[in-house]
Amino acid sequence: MQANKATELPSIAKAYNGADRNAFLFGWNPQAELWNGRFAMIGFTAYLLWDLAGYSVIRDLLHLVK
Incomplete structure (x- = not known):
């Protein structure tokens, strides 16, 4: 029996x-x-889109440090 080439890895x-x-x-x-x-x-893409929407964890944390 010969193996099907389409199913072989x-x-x-x-x-x-x-x-x-x-x-x-x-x-x-x-x-x-x-x-x-x-x-x-x-x-990473989700965070970039979230940041572009105006919600930024990093920016908010920097405001808390000041």
Whole structure:
């Protein structure tokens, strides 16, 4: 029986740990680092949009320090 080429993982994905690079796996693994980066980008963008709307945690904290 021959494997379907469409369902096989690319060779670079097998170099990680044999699992899909986009799989949401719990624990210390390469997939967690990818998801961590994605969530960090979403959080950074959300904060920038929040700051542009006039709500700034950093600006408010600086006013408290003065």
